[in-house]
Every structure is written in C-alpha cells, then in structure tokens.
Amino acid sequence: xxxxxxxxxxxxxxxxxxxxxxxLNDYYQRVLxxxxxxxxxxxxxNLTNGFSGDFSxxxxxxxxxxxxxxxxxxxxxxxxxxxxxxxxxxxxxxxxPFPVATxxxxxxxxxxxxxxxxxxxRLRGHYLAVATLGLMVILQVxxxxxxxxxxxxxxxxxxxxxxxxxxxxxxxxxxxxxIWRIVYSPLxxxxxxxxxxxxxxxxRGVRVFRxxxxxxxxxxxxxxxxxxxxxxxxxxxxPSSFSFLLTFNVVAMVVIGGMGSISGSVLGAALMTxxxxxxxxxxxxxxxxxxxLYGLSQVVVAMLxxxxxxxxxxxxxxxxxIGDVIALLLRRDRPTQPVAPVGEARRTA
Amino acid sequence: MFTxxxxxxxxxxALNMGSxxxxxxxxxxxxxxxxxxxxxxxxxxxxxxxxxxxxxxTSLALPAWAALVIPIFVVAAVGVLIERFAYRPLRGAPEVAxxxxxxxxxxxxxxxxxxxxxxxxxxxxxxxxxxQRVDVLGINIAVMDAVIVVLALVLMVxxxxxxxxxxxxxxxxxxxxxxxxxxxxxxxxxxVIATAFAISAGLAAVAGVLxxxxxxxxxxxxxxxxxxxxxxxxVIGGIGNIAGAMLGGYLLGFAEVFFVAFMPSEISxxxxxxxxxxxxxxxxxxxxxxxxxxxxxxx
Amino acid sequence: MLTVQDLHVYYGRxxxxxxxxxxxxxxxxxxxxxSNGAGKTTTLAALSGLLRPRSGVIYFEEKNITxxxxxxxxxxxxxxxxxxxxxxxxxSVAENLQLAGAHRSERAARMRDLQxxxxxxxxxxxxxxxxxxxxxxxxxxxxxxxxxxMSGPRLLLLDEPSLGLAPMxxxxxxxxxxxxxxxxxxxxxxxxNAYRALxxxxxxxxxxxGCIKIHGPARELMDNSAxxxxxxxx
Numbered sequence: 101x102x103x104x105x106x107x108x109x110x111x112x113x114x115x116x117x118x119x120x121x122x123x124l125n126d127y128y129q130r131v132l133x134x135x136x137x138x139x140x141x142x143x144x145x146n147l148t149n150g151f152s153g154d155f156s157x158x159x160x161x162x163x164x165x166x167x168x169x170x171x172x173x174x175x176x177x178x179x180x181x182x183x184x185x186x187x188x189x190x191x192x193x194x195x196x197p198f199p200v201a202t203x204x205x206x207x208x209x210x211x212x213x214x215x216x217x218x219x220x221x222r223l224r225g226h227y228l229a230v231a232t233l234g235l236m237v238i239l240q241v242x243x244x245x246x247x248x249x250x251x252x253x254x255x256x257x258x259x260x261x262x263x264x265x266x267x268x269x270x271x272x273x274x275x276x277x278x279i280w281r282i283v284y285s286p287l288x289x290x291x292x293x294x295x296x297x298x299x300x301x302x303x304r305g306v307r308v309f310r311x312x313x314x315x316x317x318x319x320x321x322x323x324x325x326x327x328x329x330x331x332x333x334x335x336x337x338x339p340s341s342f343s344f345l346l347t348f349n350v351v352a353m354v355v356i357g358g359m360g361s362i363s364g365s366v367l368g369a370a371l372m373t374x375x376x377x378x379x380x381x382x383x384x385x386x387x388x389x390x391x392x393l394y395g396l397s398q399v400v401v402a403m404l405x406x407x408x409x410x411x412x413x414x415x416x417x418x419x420x421x422i423g424d425v426i427a428l429l430l431r432r433d434r435p436t437q438p439v440a441p442v443g444e445a446r447r448t449a
Numbered sequence: 450m451f452t453x454x455x456x457x458x459x460x461x462x463a464l465n466m467g468s469x470x471x472x473x474x475x476x477x478x479x480x481x482x483x484x485x486x487x488x489x490x491x492x493x494x495x496x497x498x499x500x501x502x503x504x505x506x507t508s509l510a511l512p513a514w515a516a517l518v519i520p521i522f523v524v525a526a527v528g529v530l531i532e533r534f535a536y537r538p539l540r541g542a543p544e545v546a547x548x549x550x551x552x553x554x555x556x557x558x559x560x561x562x563x564x565x566x567x568x569x570x571x572x573x574x575x576x577x578x579x580x581q582r583v584d585v586l587g588i589n590i591a592v593m594d595a596v597i598v599v600l601a602l603v604l605m606v607x608x609x610x611x612x613x614x615x616x617x618x619x620x621x622x623x624x625x626x627x628x629x630x631x632x633x634x635x636x637x638x639x640x641v642i643a644t645a646f647a648i649s650a651g652l653a654a655v656a657g658v659l660x661x662x663x664x665x666x667x668x669x670x671x672x673x674x675x676x677x678x679x680x681x682x683x684v685i686g687g688i689g690n691i692a693g694a695m696l697g698g699y700l701l702g703f704a705e706v707f708f709v710a711f712m713p714s715e716i717s718x719x720x721x722x723x724x725x726x727x728x729x730x731x732x733x734x735x736x737x738x739x740x741x742x743x744x745x746x747x748x
Numbered sequence: 749m750l751t752v753q754d755l756h757v758y759y760g761r762x763x764x765x766x767x768x769x770x771x772x773x774x775x776x777x778x779x780x781x782x783s784n785g786a787g788k789t790t791t792l793a794a795l796s797g798l799l800r801p802r803s804g805v806i807y808f809e810e811k812n813i814t815x816x817x818x819x820x821x822x823x824x825x826x827x828x829x830x831x832x833x834x835x836x837x838x839x840s841v842a843e844n845l846q847l848a849g850a851h852r853s854e855r856a857a858r859m860r861d862l863q864x865x866x867x868x869x870x871x872x873x874x875x876x877x878x879x880x881x882x883x884x885x886x887x888x889x890x891x892x893x894x895x896x897x898m899s900g901p902r903l904l905l906l907d908e909p910s911l912g913l914a915p916m917x918x919x920x921x922x923x924x925x926x927x928x929x930x931x932x933x934x935x936x937x938x939x940x941n942a943y944r945a946l947x948x949x950x951x952x953x954x955x956x957x958g959c960i961k962i963h964g965p966a967r968e969l970m971d972n973s974a975x976x977x978x979x980x981x982x
Contacts, residue, residue, distance in 0.1 A: 155545045219733050226487045226548050230680060231732055234725035237677070241722035245715075344673070348556055355549055395563035395669075402557035409550045410538055616850045619843050623836045629798060630834045635822035635851035635899050 110273050117269040129265060133333050135373040136268035137326045140275045142353040142365035142372075144322040149351070150359035151283050152315035153295025154221065158232035159323050159350045161239040162209045164342035166324025167331035168243065169205035171256050174198060174332070179258060186248035198262040202271075202328040206321045213320030217313050236347060243339035255338030263333040271329060275322045280362055282318065291315055292360075345398070352405050358415030363422040368415070375400065451711075457588040459710045465594055465663060467702025468601030472656040473679035474686070474694035475608065476649030482625035482689035483645055485544060489551040490531060491653055492676015493558040496669060498524045498654030499661035500566065503573055513576040520654040528650025529643050537639070555673075562669035570668040573661045597659045604652065605695055612691060621645055625689060674721070678705075681728040687741025696739060701727075749774040749934055750795070750826075750903055755804030757787075757794050764790045766958040767804070772903065777925065777935045779945040779966065781979060782955035788938040789831055791955070792905045795936075796828035797821045808903065823851055825902030829895070831911060831938075833888040837881025841872055844880050844891055848898035857900065864931070865894040868924050886917035893924065903934045910941045922948055942979035946970045954979070 120132055141159060148156045172184070173196045180192050196204070220231045243250045250256065282288050290311050293301035302308050331337050349372055357368025379397035386393045408415060417425070473495065480488050498520040505516040535554050539547050579593045612618035620641045623631040632638050653672075660675065661667045678701060686697025705724060709717045731738065750772040757765035765787050772778045780788050793799040795806060797818035806814045813821050822828075836844050845865060849858045866873035869890040875883060880891055889909055896904055906925070910918040922944060925935060939945035946952055946966045953963040954975060962975065969975050 155548065220729070223732060223736070225544050227732055227736065229545075229548055230487065230684075231729055233677070234681075234728045237725045238722040241719055245718040245722075348552060351549065351552065393564050394568070395560035398556060398560035399564055402553045402560065405553040406535060406550065406557070409546060409553065410535075413542065413546060616846070619839065619847050620850070622839060623847055626836050626838060627834060630830060630836070631847075632798070632818040633796060633822065633828050633830060634848045634895065635819050635827075636847065637817075637819045637851075 106277075110277075113269055113273060114266065117265040121265040130333070131373065131377060132265055133263060133268045133329070135370060136265070136272040137329050137333070138350075138353060138369035138373050139272050139366050140322055140326040140329070141350045142357065142369040143276055143279050143362055144319045144326070145350050146354045146357075146359065146362065146365045147279055147283070147319045148312075148315050149354055150361070150365075151288060151295065152291045152312055154312055154316065155225065155229045156232045156316065156319070157229050157347050157351070158235055158320070160342040160344065160347040161232075161236045162213065162320040162323040163327035163330065163346065164239055164243060164339070165209045165212060165320075166202070166205040166327030167337050167342070168250060168256070168327075169208050169324070170198070170201040170328035171259050171331045171337060172249070173201035173204060174260055174262065175256070175258075176260075183256065183258070184248070184251060198260075198267070198328075198332065202325055205324045205328050209320045209324035209327075210317050213317040214313070217316045221309065221312050221316060233344075233347075236342075236344065240339050240342065243342075250339070253338060253340075255336060255341070257336035259332055259335040259337070261332060261335050263329050268329055268333075271325050275325065276362065276366070279318070279322070283362065287311070287314070349401065352401050354415075355405055356408050356415055358417035358419065360419035361415070361417035361421055363420075363425075364415055364417030367417060372401065454588070455710075458590075459706055461588065461590050461594050462710075463703040463706040464699075465597045465702070466706055467699035468597050469656045469660055469663075469675070469698075470679050470682045470701050471695045471698025472601055472604065472652045472659075473675060474682040474698045475605065475691055476652045477676075477679055478683040478686075478688055478691060478694040479621070479625075479645050479649050481683070483621065483628070483642060484536070484540070484547070486536065486547045486551065487680065488649075489548070489676070490555040490558060491649070492672035492674070492679065493555050494524050494528060494650045494653035495657030495660060495672035495675060496562065496667075497527060497558065497672075498657035499573075499667045499671065500562065501654070502658040502661065503571060503667050506574065506576075513578075517655065517658055520658055521651040524654035524657075525647040525651040528646040528653075532643060532646040537642075559669050559673065566669060568669060570666045573665050573667060575662055575665075579662065593662055597663065600655070600659070604655065608648070608652075609691065617641060617644055678724055681724055681731075684728060684736075684738055685731050687738030690738070690740050693738055693740035749809055750936070751805075751807040752795070753805045753807075755791075755794060755801050755806065757790055757799055757801045759790075764958055765794065765801070768955070768958070768960050770953050770960065770963070772934060772936050774934055775929070775932070776951060777929055777937060777949045779942075779949035779952040780936065780938045780955055781940075781942040781945055781952060783979075784940070785957075786955040787958045788955055789907055792828055792830075792907050792936070792938055795821075795905055796826060798828070819851070822899055825900065826905065827896045827899045827901035827903070828905040829892050829907060829909070831907035833885070833892045835880040835883070835888050835891050835895070837879065839880055840877050841880055841883070841891055842876040844895055845872075845898050848895040849900075852900055858898070861898055861900065865897050868897075868927060869894055886913050886921075889913060889917070889921060890924075893921070897928075897933075901933055903936065904928065906935060906937045908938055908940060910939060910944065918944065942975075943970075946980075 120129065141163070145156070145159050148154045172187070172191060173194065175183070176195045177193050180187060184192070216235060220228065223231055244252050290301065290306045293304065293306055294308050294311055298308055353368035353372045354365055356371060357366070358364030376397040379400060383393045383396045386396070473491065477488060477491050480486055501520040501523050502516040505511050505519050506513070531554055535550050536547060539550055575593065579596065581592050582589055583592055585595060612621060620631060620636050621644070623634070623636070624638055624641050628638055657672060660671070679698070682697035682701040683694045684697070685700055686693030686695070701724065704727065705720060708723050709720050752768065752770045754767045754769055755765050756763070756767055768791065780791060782788050790799065794801050797816060801814060804814070805812060808824060808826055811824065813824065813826070836847070839847070845862060849861065852858050871887055872890055872894055875887065880888065883891060893909065909921050913921070918941070925937065925948060928935060937945055937949060946969055949966040951964065952966045952969050954961045954969065962969065962972065970980070
C-alpha cells in the first residue's frame with residue numbers, strides 16, 4: 101500500500117488540477133499555473149545551489165533558452181513568416197506540438213549547460229556565482245541583438261496559449277519526482293558530500309566534477325521547461341522578461357524555503373507566488389500621488405531574505421523534508437530520537 | 450570616419466568610462482580584500498550618490514560643488530550602516546551567505562528607490578561651467594569630461610597615499626592579509642572595516658555623481674550594470690589589489706569604448722556580452738588577474 | 749597576574765578544553781607543554797579572546813577578561829604572539845612593528861620599545877624596509893616577537909616560538925625570552941620543545957587532550973618519570 105502512496109498523491113494533484121482547469125476563473129488559473137512554474141524553478145535551482153553546493157545565478161538564462169526555443173518551434177508557419185521573416189527556412193516552416201518543442205528546449209538547454217559548465221564549474225563560491233551571472237547577461241544581450249532569431253527587444257508575441265493547469269502540474273510533478281529521486285539516491289548523497297567537503301568526498305571516490313556537472317545540467321533542463329511553460333502562459337516574451345529580477349526571485353524562493361530541502365523550495369515558491377498577488381492590492385491601495393507603489397512587493401521579498409539570512413539562515417525547512425517535520429510532530433511524546441543525518445535514512449515520499 | 454578627432458573623442462570617452470569604472474572597482478576590491486565579500490550592493494551606492502547629488506542641485510540654496518561633496522558623506526554613512534547591520538552579523542558565515550545578503554541589500558535599495566522615487570529617469574541639469582567645451586592639447590572636449598578624469602586621478606592618488614602611509618591604511622592592508630592577527634595587534638578591526646566601507650561607498654558616490662553628470666540621467670537601476678562591470682574590472686586587474694582595480698577599470702573602459710567605436714554596428718550592440726565574455730575568459734585563464742596573487746591564507 | 753578557572757572551550761561539537769585551570773604570577777615564565785592536538789594553542793587563543801569559552805573565567809590582574817573583545821585584551825597588556833609567525837608578508841618590517849604599536853598613545857614609550865626591539869634583534873633593524881614575506885623563518889619569528897613587544901605587553905603569550913627553526917636560532921630566541929623576563933615581562937610559553945621550555949621556565953603545566961595532567965615547578969617536572977617518558981625522550 102505504502103508504495104502506491106506517491107502515485108495516489110500524483111493522481112490527486114492531477115485530478116485537482118483538472119478540476120481547477122474547468123471550474124476556476126482565468127485569474128485563479130493563472131496564479132495556480134505560475135505557482136507550478138515557480139515550483140519547477142525553485143526545485144531545479146535548489147539542485148545546484150542547495151544540494152550540490154554550487155551557487156548559480158543562471159536560472160534566467162536557461163529559462164530564456166527554453167522559452168525562446170519552444171516559442172520559435174511552436175509558432176505556426178504563417179505567423180513566423182510575418183514576425184520572424186529572417187529565420188532559416190527549416191525553422192520557418194515547421195510548427196511543432198507543445199511537448200515536443202518543450203523537450204527540444206530541454207535538449208538545447210542541457211547542451212548549453214554542459215558546454216558552459218565544463219569550464220565554468222572549475223570555479224567555486226562567489227566566482228561561480230558571478231560567472232553564471234555573466235552568462236545571463238551574455239544571453240540577454242544575444243537575445244536583444246540577434247534580431248533574425250528573436251526579434252530583439254520587441255520580443256515574440258502571439259504565442260499559442262498551450263499552458264494549462266494539466267501541463268503545468270504535470271511537468272511540476274515530473275520535476276519534483278525526478279529531482280527527489282536524484283537527491284535521495286547515492287548520487288544525491290554524493291552531491292551533498294561534495295557540498296560539505298569536496299576533498300573528503302574526492303577521497304571517498306566521488307567523481308566530484310561529474311557530480312557537479314550533472315546537477316548543473318539537470319537543473320538547466322528543468323529550468324528550461326519552466327521557461328517553455330511560462331512562454332505559453334504569458335504568450336509574449338521579450339529579453340527583459342528573463343532579467344536579473346527573475347533570478348533574484350528564484351534565489352529568494354530557494355533561500356527562504358531552505359537550501360537543502362525540496363519541500364522547502366515548494367514552500368518558498370508558494371510564498372513567492374502568493375505574496376506579490378497579495379501585495380499588488382496593497383501597492384495600488386497605497387498609491388502615492390496617483391502612482392501605485394511599484395516595487396513594494398520586491399522590497400518585502402528583499403527584507404524577507406535579509407531576515408532569513410540574519411535570523412534563520414537555514415530557511416524555513418532547513419534540510420528537512422515535510423515527512424521529517426510530520427514525523428517530528430507525531431513523536432512529540434516519545435523520548436527524542438537522534439535524527440538521522442541527511443541522506444543516510446531511506447526517504448519515502 | 451576614423452578621423453583623428455573621432456579617435457581623440459573616443460580616447461576621451463574611454464578615459465571617462467575608465468575613470469568611473471576604476472573608482473567603483475577600487476571600492477569593490479578594498480571590501481573584497483578585507484572581507485572576501487562581493488558586495489552586489491556596491492553599484493547601488495552609485496545610484497544613491499547620484500540621487501543625493503540631484504537633490505542638492507535642485508535645491509538652489511547650495512553651491513554646485515556641494516553636489517559632489519554631500520553625496521560622499523551621505524553614501525559613506527549608508528555604507529557603514531549596511532556593513533554594521535547586514536554584513537557584520539554574518540562574519541564567519543559561509544561566503545555564499547554574504548553574497549545572498551548583498552543581493553538582498555541591493556534589491557532593497559533599488560526597489561526602495563523605485564517605490565519612493567518611481568522608475569521615471571530624472572534629468573540632471575549641470576551647471577553651465579561644466580557643459581562648456583574647451584580645447585585641451587588641441588582636442589575639443591567638454592569641461593565635464595576633463596573634470597571626471599582629473600578628479601578620479603586625484604582621488605586615486607589620495608587613496609594610494611592614504612593606504613600606504615596612514616595608520617588606518619596600514620591596518621587595512623593588514624586586515625586584507627589576516628584579520629585575526631590584525632586583531633592581535635590591538636587594532637579594532639570593526640573600526641577598520643567600517644572605514645573601508647565608508648571609503649569604498651564614498652568613491653562609488655563620486656562615480657555615481659560623475660556618471661549622472663556625463664549621461665544626464667538618474668534612475669533607480671542605473672548603478673546595477675556599472676557595478677557588475679566594475680566587478681569585471683576588478684577581476685581583470687586582480688581582485689583585492691587597489692592598483693589592479695585602477696588598471697582594470699581603465700582597461701575595461703578602453704576595451705568597451707573601442708569595441709563600440711570600431712566594430713560594425715551589427716556587432717557593437719553586443720558590447721555588454723563582450724565585457725562579460727572577457728570576465729569569463731579572465732576567470733578561467735587567470736583568476737588572480739593581471740596584478741594579483743591574492744590568495745593569502747586567513748588563519 | 750593571570751588566573752584561569754575551569755575553562756571549557758568547544759570547536760563546534762568538539763570539546764577541546766575540558767575544564768582547565770592555571771595561574772601565572774607576575775614576573776614568572778610559565779611553560780605549557782603537551783603533544784600536538786592537546787589544546788595548547790586553543791588555550792592561548794581563549795586567553796587572547798580569539799576563541800570564546802563556553803564556560804569558565806579568565807582573570808587578568810583582578811579583571812574578568814573572559815568575554816572582552818580581542819583588541820581590548822591587548823590594550824590591557826595581554827599580548828598573544830601566534831604560532832607559525834603569521835607576519836604580514838606584504839607589509840615591511842617597520843610597518844609590521846608600527847601597526848602593533850599603533851594603539852598606544854604615548855609616543856615616547858612606543859619609540860623606546862621600538863629601539864629595544866631593534867636592540868634585541870639587530871637583523872630587523874637592517875631589514876626594516878623589506879617586505880616581511882622576504883625574511884627567513886627565524887627572522888620572521890623575531891619579527892613576530894618584536895611585534896608583540898611593540899604592543900607593550902605585561903603578559904606575553906608565546907605560541908611555539910621554536911617551531912620549524914634551526915637549533916641556533918632557537919637558542920637565540922630563548923635567550924631573548926630570558927632578556928624579556930629581566931625587562932619585566934611575564935611570559936606564558938607554549939612549546940613542543942619540552943626540554944628547552946622546562947629549562948627556561950619557573951613553573952610548567954602539562955596539557956593532555958584538553959586537561960591539565962600535571963603541574964608544578966619546572967625542575968620537578970623535568971625529574972618526573974612520566975613526564976620524562978612522554979615528553980623528554982625517557
């Protein structure tokens with residue numbers, strides 16, 4: 101019975117998603133879709149930043165790759181003829197189905213991550229962070245200037261709105277499942293070992309570089325899925341959609357939720373999805389001189405992050421998963437058991 | 450097209466950008482040298498400086514030179530406060546923690562400015578003396594351009610002397626080698642670090658004022674990209690090394706300006722990509738930079 | 749002069765010092781000996797404020813200095829010369845010395861001490877404008893001690909001055925420590941070279957895995973069979 105529990109959860113989520121798709125109005129549907137996308141982003145980033153110990157500031161870049169790839173591949177040929185007349189013919193003619201385009205985006209993102217990761221992952225700590233930031237800038241500039249491919253600053257609009265709650269939550273479940281399995285497996289333990297003490301891990305036979313590269317590429321692949329979903333939700337993308345602000349918000353989700361916890365990332369994503377919605381009303385309500393208080397939600401996010409770093413650096417969940425927390429609560433009346441170190445105990449969903 | 454006067458103007462531009470980048474890079478490198486912190490909020494010190502200068506200029510009660518001096522003190526104070534409340538509690542934490550915090554501080558400043566001052570870029574009206582053009586060594590340039598270069602040079606020389614000969618300067622150099630042992634010398638390192646932050650923020654303020662003077666506009670996000678580029682400059686020159694920051698600043702200024710000036714227009718739009726590609730190349734091939742070898746042990 | 753009561757120091761979860769107590773009287777040279785990892789450097793670090801003890805008290809001249817910041821402890825007269833020299837390589841010899849004296853307000857006293865340092869270590873005077881990183885190991889040790897002197901110590905905490913140095917240099921350094929005693933400086937000496945330390949010191953403490961195992965007059969310890977077996981080569 102216990103083995104089927106994860107499948108029951110997944111079915112429940114998908115069922116709810118389907119119902120929501122049919123029953124809820126557009127606004128709520130959109131918020132839920134954004135939530136799923138944010139979860140994908142946060143969980144993917146946590147793979148490198150949290151579990152593998154490599155602080156990357158690159159999510160915006162890989163999101164852009166996923167978004168633009170799926171956009172270009174799914175636009176119908178007639179639209180492309182007008183909007184992107186300078187595309188090479190083999191791109192201009194085709195119009196692929198959404199899942200195929202998303203997968204091709206993954207492949208491209210994975211390739212880029214691999215090629216970029218080979219040199220860049222030789223760096224560590226804040227040098228790595230800045231290098232990935234540089235990557236983001238480079239990609240943004242390329243998107244702005246390669247007019248033939250991306251229409252530059254005008255961006256690509258009129259994208260078919262493929263993203264519905266079923267796709268969003270379907271991909272989300274896949275992402276969480278895959279990353280969960282990776283993290284709580286020998287490979288995941290290797291990653292965490294590398295994060296804690298690279299030298300010690302290497303002495304134990306962990307292929308340090310390969311492990312980190314694997315995390316980096318996997319993270320990029322799922323991030324690009326998020327990008328594709330985003331593109332077909334918003335139906336219009338420009339290079340400035342994938343800016344540092346986006347990266348910062350994803351980092352916030354991961355940091356606030358807890359850098360070593362998948363449940364934490366989900367929580368962080370939920371928080372960061374709902375918070376701006378709530379604060380949007382406050383922004384308009386507190387309008388000063390007729391101008392809404394833009395930036396308020398970002399200020400709140402920044403202050404939250406500061407508060408977390410100063411008072412609870414491990415984030416909301418630390419390195420625990422939701423299962424641990426529930427178990428801890430249920431064992432309230434028993435003498436305290438020593439908590440097994442992360443990665444040692446077998447994890448069940 | 451490539452006439453001598455075009456070339457001369459480009460050199461002047463390069464010197465200007467180089468001066469500004471150098472000023473910002475010095476501040477970044479000083480703080481990094483002591484705390485091993487990449488202060489993402491540093492670029493935003495430029496922004497704050499520029500806004501304060503704007504406020505001073507638009508209030509007619511104060512003379513024009515106050516628009517340069519007052520921001521220095523205000524921003525230095527801001528820098529010290531940030532260090533005290535956001536960075537000092539995290540001393541000893543993993544380096545990524547400080548990085549994240551500096552990101553949060555940066556976002557706080559930028560969006561705080563956005564919230565209170567709106568995204569509308571504000572024009573900067575320079576006093577008439579600065580917009581005049583003069584002939585220097587046969588080249589016709591704006592007074593503002595000359596001021597930028599001269600002022601930057603004066604500040605850089607002043608700082609070098611300060612670091613070399615004053616007691617606090619020596620303490621700063623000692624801290625950048627080994628903070629613990631500096632404490633054992635009876636030095637109050639908190640004060641030294643606060644001074645380092647004050648100086649670095651002050652320099653950034655000047656850079657911000659000069660930038661807004663050169664480009665005529667102020668907006669909440671203006672410091673972000675220059676801050677990043679100054680980091681590139683510091684890395685190129687050798688992070689932790691003041692002379693390296695100066696060198697890196699000017700090299701970057703020249704590289705950037707000449708890239709745009711001499712590349713065909715389809716390519717020149719890739720200027721920022723070029724700058725960051727440079728960063729990646731330096732980080733991968735010679736991470737200690739041109740003048741650096743700054744991995745002293747921190748016992 | 750110095751009284752340490754029941755000091756417990758932890759590195760994370762590691763219990764490095766387990767309730768040590770010791771005393772240093774004015775004018776003495778006290779040695780702290782023990783093998784590697786026993787906790788000798790930890791003890792000095794706790795005394796100078798680099799490490800905060802979890803419990804226990806440290807009194808210096810009747811004053812409780814247990815939780816004072818490092819630079820204040822230095823200004824009270826407790827100066828720690830750390831192990832491994834740790835001179836500032838990119839500062840000159842003179843700058844190293846100047847920095848150490850900077851917190852003192854009386855210029856005359858500073859100048860006097862600087863002269864004394866150059867007297868004790870003539871080689872430093874010769875090399876005063878060279879970068880400290882270019883000095884040899886022995887010269888760096890002299891600089892480290894000179895630096896400590898520039899801080900105007902009443903109690904000097906010396907951490908392994910003989911480490912990695914040639915025997916002749918070790919001799920000259922120990923002669924300097926004797927000279928310092930005559931100058932009125934009290935010394936707490938941590939040393940791996942137990943024999944020389946016991947020869948020089950008035951009293952000694954033997955530290956083993958965070959506890960004081962034996963203590964007493966240095967002569968007695970030199971004759972103690974257990975000490976001889978463990979630290980003096982039988």
